[in-house]
Amino acid sequence: MKRRNLFGLAAALTVATALSGPLAAQETLKIGAVGPKTGPLAGGGAVTFWPNVQLWAHDVNEAGGIDVGGTKMMVEIIEYDDQTNPGETIKAVQRLATQDEADFILAPYGTGLNIAAAPIFERYGYPMVTHTAISDQIADLSSKFPNMYFLLGGATGLAGGVVDVLTQMRDAGEIGNSVAMVNVADAFGIELAEAARPQFEAAGFEIVYDSSYPLGTQDLSPVINGAKDSNPDAFVAWSYPPDTFGLTEQAQIAGLAPKAFYTAVATAFPSYGARFGAAAEGVLGAGGVFADGDAFKDYAARHEAVTGAKPDFWASAPAYASFQILQQAIEGAGTTDKAAVAEYIANNDFDTIIGPITWDENNSNAKYWTVGQWQGGVFKGVASTGRDGAVAAMPKTGWE
């Protein structure tokens, strides 16, 4: 009697468990995020990448999740620090793909780490919508990795934007013809300088000082003094964050105050405006965004409310936009199947906080911001390859 009851109980339990199995379906989407928290690019990652990951996950989950073919699925972010080491990026992506079984993986931060991770994204079939990968090899990369997309353009376009802005200022009689150009002796700095040199010459500018300095130089006064001695009408520095700050401070000390002053990476960071205050007025920098537009203002307010930090005025918004693209593709494809989502991305346009995104034949967004300028405490876009909302560039009037 007892044994029969026990057997019956066990059978009932087994059946009950088997029935409830399919009902306890997966309700969260696992999204992997790999980026630098330590290492040389940690500073940039902390401003542009990680807050946007946090903000996007928050926004998606607040709205109830991503709509996958009728079911709302919340997102769960799995973070890894790649220590700005490409080998670690690859390992982390591999781990996300094989061990964590991530449904999708957000593109890493920075050109070098994206290019290193591209083969492994391709191998596991993850669509890769990059946000901070800037390269002139986009045509080559997109033919090798058909699921890799680019939002921020190439070095030639970025440098060309600067040449255009300076040409406009020269034609308006605001500046003369001589340019002092310096660059940091690291991949991106060198690439920008090489792209800029022929474009300056073709536009009729004379490069009166042309020099590079090692990454991490502690004293930039020889560079600034050399530039100042050449008496330039415009000063252009293809610089990284530490030297962007250092060159600006040194230029103030030495009294190098041409009407056009440009430093590259990190000029668009809120900490640049915070550090230099009124003296930042009129400084040109890489990037830009339609800062006066409602989309950006609303995004910036949410960014600050959720993460506690302000977004930068260049790659922050595209980073968020790239996550929006992934979300819209999942919703559009109605499935978490990577191939279907990748196909959706390839065949569709997207509406994001930086405006409409369409892909050209190289899977790249052809309309990106190239130059911005600090005006009234806000870094506004002044030149782009086709975005709306550019304001006029104004000449710099000293370091008041």
Place this chain on the structure above:
Amino acid sequence: MDILITGLLLGGTYALIAMGLNLQYGMARIMNLANGEFLVAGGFAAFWFYTAGQVSPLLTLFIVAPLAFGLNWLIYVVMLRPLVKRAKSHGQLEVDAILTTFGLAFVSVGIMLALFGGDYFSYSYLARPITLIGDTYALNRVTAAVAAVIICGGLWLWLNRNRAGMSIRAIAVDPKSARLVGIDVPKLSALAFALGGAVTAVGGALISTFLTLDASTGVMFTLKALVIVIMGGVGDVRGTIVAALLLGILETFVATLIDPGLTLAAAYLLFVLILLFRPQGLFGRRTT
């Protein structure tokens, strides 16, 4: 002429970066690879006090120095003294110290990341020009260089005139013999290590007035400090000062008159040449 002064100012900065490591490696015999992280921590403290309460970094020094002293003392006593006790040879101690402090560096970066985030931090303090002998220099760099002179000068005096200081120099020469003449080696080693840490953190607070730092930039400073300490000769304060000034002047010379892109090459060329012709460093003792 302005090359000379700019070079001396830069040399002063380098001396601040390297002096702490000289004390820790030369006197306490610990190759502290986490040195750069303490430099950055000192910089963080100065940044935090300045942005939160407008407290001048020059005043923050008086908070940073004792805190760093205490922290380094604890680290030595808890983590490093057991290594010293069980090391059967000098070489083994070096290896153990390198491995331990290497790990400590990662831990420090992680703690700073958790406390301050990964973002760059910089602020403007005394970013005004000051005219010396006809040329303009940054006031914050001049202040740092003057502070370097005071700190290094004070250290040299202390190590050469004060009894405790001379005892520390005795330990640097030969720990075993120092014990024979009644010097309390463990206690004074801890003192030297702690003092080195305090000097490094103070240096960090001073250089943060004109350099942009983040939690991960420490390793670059450790490397520079190491080069300067070895060039100058381990164990002698004068060596570090001279090597730092020499390096500063050389780099400025090359950057101004030849090409700013060659400063690293010139610095390491100097390093290689000194090691080739005088392996113990400028002021070092030949090892027997």
